[in-house]
Amino acid sequence: xxxxxxYGLGSAKSCIRELFEYGLQQAAVVGKENVFDFSLGNPSIPxxxxxxxxxxxxxxxxxxxxxxxxxxxxxxxxxxxxxxxxLAERTxxxxxxxxxxxxxGAAPALIAVCKALNIDSNTEILAVAPFFPEYRPFVESxxxxxxxxxxxxxxxxxxxxxxxxxxxEHTQAVIINSPNNPSGVxxxxxxxxxxxxxxxxxxxxxxxxxxxxxxxxxxxLVYDGVEVPWLxxxxxxxxVCYSYSKSLSLPGERIGYVYVPEKMxxxxxxxxxxxxxxxxxxxxxxxxxxxxxxxxxxxxxxDLEAYDVNRKLxxxxxxxxxxxxxSPDGAFYLFVKAPGGDGKAFSEKCKxxxxxxxxxxxxxxxxxxxxxxxxxxxxxxxxxPIFEEVFNA
Amino acid sequence: xxxxxxYGLGSAKSCIRELFEYGLQQAAVVGKENVFDFSLGNPSIPxxxxxxxxxxxxxxxxxxxxxxxxxxxxxxxxxxxxxxxxLAERTxxxxxxxxxxxxxGAAPALIAVCKALNIDSNTEILAVAPFFPEYRPFVESxxxxxxxxxxxxxxxxxxxxxxxxxxxEHTQAVIINSPNNPSGVxxxxxxxxxxxxxxxxxxxxxxxxxxxxxxxxxxxLVYDGVEVPWLxxxxxxxxVCYSYSKSLSLPGERIGYVYVPEKMxxxxxxxxxxxxxxxxxxxxxxxxxxxxxxxxxxxxxxDLEAYDVNRKLxxxxxxxxxxxxxSPDGAFYLFVKAPGGDGKAFSEKCKxxxxxxxxxxxxxxxxxxxxxxxxxxxxxxxxxPIFEEVFNA
Numbered sequence: 001x002x003x004x005x006x007y008g009l010g011s012a013k014s015c016i017r018e019l020f021e022y023g024l025q026q027a028a029v030v031g032k033e034n035v036f037d038f039s040l041g042n043p044s045i046p047x048x049x050x051x052x053x054x055x056x057x058x059x060x061x062x063x064x065x066x067x068x069x070x071x072x073x074x075x076x077x078x079x080x081x082x083x084x085x086x087l088a089e090r091t092x093x094x095x096x097x098x099x100x101x102x103x104x105g106a107a108p109a110l111i112a113v114c115k116a117l118n119i120d121s122n123t124e125i126l127a128v129a130p131f132f133p134e135y136r137p138f139v140e141s142x143x144x145x146x147x148x149x150x151x152x153x154x155x156x157x158x159x160x161x162x163x164x165x166x167x168x169e170h171t172q173a174v175i176i177n178s179p180n181n182p183s184g185v186x187x188x189x190x191x192x193x194x195x196x197x198x199x200x201x202x203x204x205x206x207x208x209x210x211x212x213x214x215x216x217x218x219x220x221l222v223y224d225g226v227e228v229p230w231l232x233x234x235x236x237x238x239x240v241c242y243s244y245s246k247s248l249s250l251p252g253e254r255i256g257y258v259y260v261p262e263k264m265x266x267x268x269x270x271x272x273x274x275x276x277x278x279x280x281x282x283x284x285x286x287x288x289x290x291x292x293x294x295x296x297x298x299x300x301x302x303d304l305e306a307y308d309v310n311r312k313l314x315x316x317x318x319x320x321x322x323x324x325x326x327s328p329d330g331a332f333y334l335f336v337k338a339p340g341g342d343g344k345a346f347s348e349k350c351k352x353x354x355x356x357x358x359x360x361x362x363x364x365x366x367x368x369x370x371x372x373x374x375x376x377x378x379x380x381x382x383x384x385p386i387f388e389e390v391f392n393a
Numbered sequence: 394x395x396x397x398x399x400y401g402l403g404s405a406k407s408c409i410r411e412l413f414e415y416g417l418q419q420a421a422v423v424g425k426e427n428v429f430d431f432s433l434g435n436p437s438i439p440x441x442x443x444x445x446x447x448x449x450x451x452x453x454x455x456x457x458x459x460x461x462x463x464x465x466x467x468x469x470x471x472x473x474x475x476x477x478x479x480l481a482e483r484t485x486x487x488x489x490x491x492x493x494x495x496x497x498g499a500a501p502a503l504i505a506v507c508k509a510l511n512i513d514s515n516t517e518i519l520a521v522a523p524f525f526p527e528y529r530p531f532v533e534s535x536x537x538x539x540x541x542x543x544x545x546x547x548x549x550x551x552x553x554x555x556x557x558x559x560x561x562e563h564t565q566a567v568i569i570n571s572p573n574n575p576s577g578v579x580x581x582x583x584x585x586x587x588x589x590x591x592x593x594x595x596x597x598x599x600x601x602x603x604x605x606x607x608x609x610x611x612x613x614l615v616y617d618g619v620e621v622p623w624l625x626x627x628x629x630x631x632x633v634c635y636s637y638s639k640s641l642s643l644p645g646e647r648i649g650y651v652y653v654p655e656k657m658x659x660x661x662x663x664x665x666x667x668x669x670x671x672x673x674x675x676x677x678x679x680x681x682x683x684x685x686x687x688x689x690x691x692x693x694x695x696d697l698e699a700y701d702v703n704r705k706l707x708x709x710x711x712x713x714x715x716x717x718x719x720s721p722d723g724a725f726y727l728f729v730k731a732p733g734g735d736g737k738a739f740s741e742k743c744k745x746x747x748x749x750x751x752x753x754x755x756x757x758x759x760x761x762x763x764x765x766x767x768x769x770x771x772x773x774x775x776x777x778p779i780f781e782e783v784f785n786a
Contacts, residue, residue: 138673282674287683288645
């Protein structure tokens with residue numbers, strides 16, 4: 001006697017996880033150096049030295065009862081202030097520590113927001129394909145419906161007409177993820193301003209806000225100076241979900257936040273609803289040592305050099321072979337059109353050569369595959385001839 | 394437009410939190426030394442030195458990408474093995490790392506278990522009063538009904554007849570918390586064996602297990618050599634929820650686990666359901682540095698000397714005045730009968746003297762108040778004359 005839905009969620013292996021485990025098995029057979037695993041989006045550059053220096057200094061010199069003791073539910077006030085200060089300076093907007101609710105990473109941030117936005121069993125949360133597959137269980141488990149706007153496969157921006165048509169009386173929010181996982185694309189200011197115009201119009205028609213949920217763990221991972229517009233400045237009813245997983249290479253430490261702009265509709269009530277939702281998912285007071293670390297490292301920037309080298313090497317190599325690829329301006333992914341048009345079949349074909357690529361189906365679009373280029377440079381160099389082989393096979 | 398239930402949960406202040414904040418206000422008026430705050434259950438002894446030594450050593454000498462990278466969803470295999478090994482030795486039973494699902498503390502452990510045990514909207518989870526007040530939102534938010542066995546106010550063990558009578562076709566589990574918050578009482582082996590006999594009988598009648606959920610963050614906080622029986626050895630269908638918050642004084646670091654005994658009914662399916670539930674509450678891969686720390690500190694024991702001194706001082710002082718108090722064998726709480734019989738009124742009376750005690754109502758029993766004795770010894774010494782004053786007033 002156990003819950004069948006959760007049993008299903010817990011026993012179903014994701015396609016990515018299966019590929020990863022297949023890679024480990026194959027490595028034991030053919031050697032690690034002959035397996036080319038582009039499946040997992042785990043940062044491959046270490047945390048900046050300042051992170052570990054701060055952690056050691058805090059452990060050695062701050063009061064242990066404070067460092068390891070409970071903070072208040074949304075986090076230490078001074079840590080939230082420090083993070084808000086940097087964010088305010090960077091975005092040129094007014095942001096206070098009290099607007100931030102620290103969370104154990106972006107996942108609980110998104111879940112708390114989705115719970116806070118669930119009004120009844122008809123509530124719909126809209127995502128834009130391609131999307132991070134966990135959005136579906138996150139939304140559905142809160143009692144809302146998960147629906148998505150099909151991908152704009154020309155530019156991997158947003159199909160605005162369809163977005164507009166899909167917003168109805170039950171739509172509470174639209175999830176935006178830019179820089180995008182899996183496409184690596186950054187949504188342009190033009191795209192986002194049009195989204196804001198649509199949401200503003202729909203909010204007026206419906207007489208209540210249609211919120212924007214900006215899931216932005218890759219915010220700082222952009223190349224060639226591409227702009228990542230700050231969404232709350234474009235659309236006031238934006239809830240920002242952030243994680244330090246990628247920017248500080250701390251995915252295991254589970255630290256991030258929800259930012260609830262002071263000027264959004266019902267800001268105080270929304271903050272309280274997020275706090276209440278966090279309580280029943282067991283996310284009050286995120287890990288305290290790391291709270292203090294990110295507060296000290298608020299001005300740290302990731303060193304993207306290694307990712308950028310990989311990005312250019314892989315992107316240019318694939319283009320030369322003849323692959324078509326979405327504009328790789330951010331995150332650490334390439335989203336590539338599958339030769340033959342079937343992402344799953346192509347992934348299987350690659351697997352036979354120990355080349356592990358994730359078919360696009362779980363991301364809500366068919367006919368593509370995702371490559372994560374946070375791997376060793378050598379892996380890319382050695383894999384290109386195989387990419388050429390499977391392209392022509 | 395936001396979820397009203399979560400708004401309510403997030404905006405309602407707990408009685409404990411209100412008292413604590415009142416204490417801070419009063420401290421600004423009359424001086425910190427004249428406020429006697431027994432409201433908050435925050436450890437007052439620091440983490441053992443080995444904890445910080447391990448953290449620094451791990452940061453300095455282990456691979457940063459491993460230390461701060463994602464672990465698998467239930468935690469690092471080697472860390473789970475290390476914790477299982479000590480637990481197996483201590484309990485004299487067979488426990489493997491694969492039976493442990495690491496969590497961000499006891500709260501998400503309990504929530505995941507309650508979610509895994511929710512079968513339909515009639516599902517009932519039974520607690521025993523007095524109980525930790527968060528059980529109610531934890532259970533109710535999973536869609537189950539929260540019901541409780543009234544307190545045995547004679548010994549604060551368990552009213553077995555009522556427990557037996559309350560188990561029905563919808564009862565999925567009984568939550569046991571020993572050493573108990575708020576009573577400080579440790580359930581005896583005799584009590585627990587009788588509970589096991591009742592659950593065994595009911596499970597046979599119902600043709601399916603009635604599970605026991607053992608919430609035991611205070612497991613190691615016992616005095617005078619009192620036994621805390623290992624429940625899975627008494628009743629095989631026991632799910633253990635544990636946190637290092639109290640035993641290693643790490644409440645802020647959010648690390649604990651669910652133990653799913655290999656021999657329990659549907660153990661594999663239950664583990665999978667807990668994993669699935671953890672996914673939708675955003676608790677996969679608990680904080681990694683602290684995972685590695687608790688693995689290294691598996692054999693560390695808390696230094697209870699300071700708590701024990703406080704316990705005796707406060708308990709003996711109150712008894713001498715004439716207060717009646719539950720047997721204070723564990724945790725760091727005293728549960729005291731309110732003179733006059735009204736816990737709330739007595740708490741208000743104390744407040745006027747800047748003596749902060751928590752009325753028992755939120756714990757599911759009337760007419761008592763809780764004292765948390767993880768405070769400075771001086772606070773206890775200076776408060777006893779005030780306890781005498783309000784007793785006689």
